[in-house]
Amino acid sequence: MATVDGASQLAHPWSLLCALGALATLWWAWRALDRAWLRPRRLGRALRAQGLRGTSYRFPSGDMREFVRLGAAALAVPMPPSSHAVAQRALPFDLAAIKQHGNVCLSWFGPEARVIVNEPKLFREILSNKNGRFGKQKSILSIQILLADGLTSHQGEKWVAHRRIINHAFHLEKLKRMLPAFAACCSELIRRWQDSVGADGVQEIDVWPEFQNLTGDVISRSAFGSSFSEGRRIFELQSEQAQNVVQMSRAMHFPCYRFLPTKLNRRTKANAREVAELLKGIIKKRESAMKDGRAENDDLLGLLLETNTKESQETGSSKPTMTTEDIVGELKLLYFAGSDTTAVLLTWTMVLLSMYPEWQDRAREEVLRVFGKNSPDFEGINHLKVVTMILHEVLRLYPPIMLLGREAYEETELGGITYPPGVTFALPIACIHHDPDVWGEDVGEFKPERFAEGVSKASKDSPALFHFGWGPRVCVGQSFALLEAKMALSMILQQFLFELSPSYTHSPFPVSTLQPQHGAQIKLTKI
Template sequence: MAIGAVLSQQWSLLFSVAALVALWWAWRVLELAWITPRRLDRALRAQGLGGRAYRFPFGDLREFSRLVAVARSVPMLPPSHNITARVAPLYHSVIKEHGKISVTWFGPTPRVIVNDPKLVREILANKSGHFRKRKFSNGIVRRLANGLVSHDGEKWAAHRKIINPAFHLEKLKKMMPAFVACCNELVTRWEDRVGSDEAKEIDVWPEFQNLTGDVISRAAFGSSFSEGRRIFQIQSEQAQNVVKMLNTLYLPGFKFLPMQLNRRVKANGREVEWLLKGIIGRRERAMREGNASNDDLLGVLMECNAAETKEAGSSKPIMTMDDIIGELKLFYFAGMDTTAVLLTWTLVALSMHPEWQDRAREEVLRVFGKEDQPDLDGVNQLKVVAMVLHEVLRLYPPVIQFDRQTYTEVELGGVRYPPGVILSLPIVFLHHDPDVWGEDADEFRPERFAEGVSKASGNSSSSAFFPFGWGPRICVGQNFALIEAKMALSRILQRFEFGLSPCYRHAPFPVSTLQPDHGAPILLKKL
C-alpha cells in the first residue's frame, strides 16, 4: 500500500508539472499570437497607418504563400526587368493598395513596409541607436551565420574593428592569386565543354556558385582549401534549410522538435564547427611557432584579433573561438551567394542587351588584351564594367529587403513605433521606383552610373541605391565582391561571347538571395 501511495503521489506530481507546462505554453502562444499583435495593431492604426489587418494566427502568411505560388507559376518574358511583382508579390499588392508606408503581418509580427528612401537612409544610419537587426527568437539564423550581421552594440563595434582590415584593398591585393586561379579554372573548364565549333549551352548559375565557393575557400583558408570546399557545400545546404525554417510560423519550443529539417540543420552545424575548429587550431599552432601566413582572411582576422587583444590589455582574446567560427561561417554565406547571383544576372542582362556586352568586352580587351590575366590595378580601370555591375545590382539586388526591429518606442516620419515592430526596407522596390529613377526605372541603362553612384539619379540616388546596405553597417565585404565579379566577368568577356539559350526562362525568385528559379542556361561561343 505504501509503495502504491508513493507511486500515486509521483504520478500526481508528474501530471501537475505537465499541466503547468501545458498552461505556460498555451499562455505563451496566446500572448504571442493574439494579445501582443492586437495591441500593436491598435497602436499602429491609431496613427493613421494603412495596410492589412491582423488575421489570427498566421497573419498574411497564407496570402503570402498563395501569391508566391501564382507568381512562380508563370515566368517573365525577357528582356523585361520589371521584377517586383514576381519577387515580392505580397509587398507589391500592399504598396499598390495602401501606399509606400503600410503594414503587413508575418505571422503575429507586424511588418511596416518603409518604401521611402529618406526614411530608409535614416533607419540604416541609426544615429539614435533605436533600430536593431531583426532578432530571431528561435536562433535558426545563428546556425547559418552567427557573425557580424547578428551582433549589436559593443560586440558589433569590436568585431567590426577587427574584421575591417581584412577587406582593405592592400589585403585584397594579396588575395588576387586566389581570384585569378579560380577564374582561370572556370574559363578553362568552359572552353573544354564548349569546344571550337558552335555555341554550347551551360547553366551558369551552379557554375558561379562553385566559382564563388572556391574563391571564398581559397581566400579564407589558403592551404586548407579542400576543407574549405566541404564547408562551402554544407553552408550552401544550410542556407536552403534556414530559408525553409524562416518561412514557417514560429512557436515556442519549435527548435527542439525532432523534425527531419531540425535534425539536418543541427548535424550540418556540428560538422561545420568541427571542420572550422580544426583549421583554426592548426593556424593558432602555426602562429605560436612563427610559421603562419596572413595572406588569407583567416590569417588577417586572427592577426588583428591578437593585436586588438594586446592593445586592450586583456588576458582573454576579444574574439573567442566561437566568435571566429561565426565570422567564418558568415564569410561563406555573404561571400558566396552575393557574388554568384550578381554574376548570374550580369550574364543574363548582357545576353539580353548585346550592345552592352560588346562595349564591356571592348573595354576589357583595351585594358588587358585577350590573354593577359586581370590584375587589381587594371580591374580598377574598368569603368564600363563597373557601370554594368551597378545597374545589375540596381535591377537585381542580391538581397531584396533588409529588416530592422524597434526595441524601444521610436519616432520615424511622424509615426511613433512601439517596441516589437519590424521595419521592412524593400530594397528591390526602392531600386525600381520611378519617383527616384525616372519612368525608365525598369529598363537596363548602365549609363545611369557613368558619373558614379552619387549622380546616377539626380540628388536622390545616394539614398536610394542600397545593394550592400548603407550607413555604419554597410557590408564590409563589398569591395571583395565587386573585385571578384569584375575579375570573373573580365575573363569571360575575353574568351566568350554569349546569349540566352532558347530554353531560358526568366524567373528571378528570392531564396536566401535573388536567384534564378529555373537556372540560367546561356549559350557560350569561344572567341
C-alpha cells in the same frame, strides 16, 4: 473519525496543487490570448489612429495566408524574357501592399506587426540606427545563428570590436594579396569552358552552377590558402545550410518550431556541428603554424588571426578579442555572404549582357583596352568604368538580397508615427530599386548609363541603391565581392562572346538570394 481526518489531510496538498495548476493554466491561457488576440488588436488601433494604413489583424495567422497565396501565384509562371520586374515575382505581397496602402504600411505575420517601408529616406534612417533604436529581428536571429553566428548577428560592443578587426582583413591593400587566388580560380573556370567548346567553337553552358563553384573556390582559396580541400567541404555544407535556414524561417511564426525534432532541424544542427569542427581544426593548425613561424598570412584566416592578436596586444588584454568560436562564426558567415551573392551577381550579369549585346560589346572593348589579353590586375580593375556601371545596374535590377528586416528595440518615432518595441520593419530592397518615383519612368529598363556619374547621382532620392545594405552595418565584404566579379567578368569577356540559349527560361527565384529557378543557359563562342 481518525480515518476521515487522515484522508482530509492527504487531500489538502492535492487540492492546493490542483489550484496552483489551474492558476498556471489560466495564466498561460491569458498570455496566449493577449499575444494572439488582444495585443495585436490594441496595436493595430493605436497605429491606425496615427494615420498608418494597412491590413487589419486576422486571427491567428495575420496576412500569412495571403502572403503564401501571392507568392505561389507569382512563381507559377516564368517572366517574359525582356522583363526585369523582379519585385512582382520575388516580393508580390509587399509590392501589392505598397500599391494599395502606400509606401509605409502595416501588415501582420501571425500576431507580429510588420511595417513595410518603401521610402529611401526612412530606409536610411532605419539602417543608420542612431542611438541603437533598431536591430536585427530577434526571432530570425535565433534561426540564422545556425548558419553563421557572425558580424551580422552581433550587437553593441561585440559588434564594434568584430567590425574593427574584420575591416582590417578586408582593407583594399589586404585584398590585393588575394588577387592571385581570384585569378587562379577564374583561370581554371576559363580553361574548363575552353576545353568544353566543340569544333565549331560554340558550347552551351548553365553558368549558374559554374559560378556557384567558382565563388566557392574563391572563398575557399582566399580564406584558407593551402587548406583548400577542407574549405571546399565547408562551402558545400554552408550552401546546404543556407537552404535549410530559409525553410526554417518560413515556419518561424510557429512557437518553438526550431526546437522540434524534425528531419530538417536535425540535419541543420548536424551541418552546424560539422562545419564548426572543420573550422576549429583549420584554425588550430594555422595558429600552431603561426607560433612556429611557418605560416604566410596572405589569406583571410591568416589576416583575421594576425589582426586579432594585434588588437588584443594594443588593448592590453591577456585574452584575444575574438575567441575561436567567434572566428568560426565569422568564417561561416563569409561562406554564406561571400559565395551566393557574388555567384548570382555574375549570373544575372551574363544573362543581361546576353540580352543587351551592345553593352557586352562596350564592356569587352573596355576590358581589352585596359588589359589586352593579359590577366587583369588591381590597378586596371579600378579603372573599369563601363564594367562598374553594368554591375551597379545589375545589382539594382536583380539585388541578391531582396529584403532586409529590422526590429524596434525601444519605443521609436519614424516618419511621424510612434512605434512600440517589438514592431518589425520590412525593407523591400527590390521594391525601392524598381520604384519609378526614385529612379524615373525608365526604372524597368536596363540602362547602366544612369550610373555614369556614380551611385550618388543615379537616383532622385540619393542614395537609393541598397544591394549591400547601408549605414554602419553595410556589408564589410562588398569590395571583395565587386573585385571578384570584375576579375571574373573581365576574363570571360577576353575569351568569349555569349548569348542566351533558346532553352533559357527567365525565372528569378527568391531563395536565400535571388537565383535563376531553372538555371542560366548561355551559348559561348570562343574568340
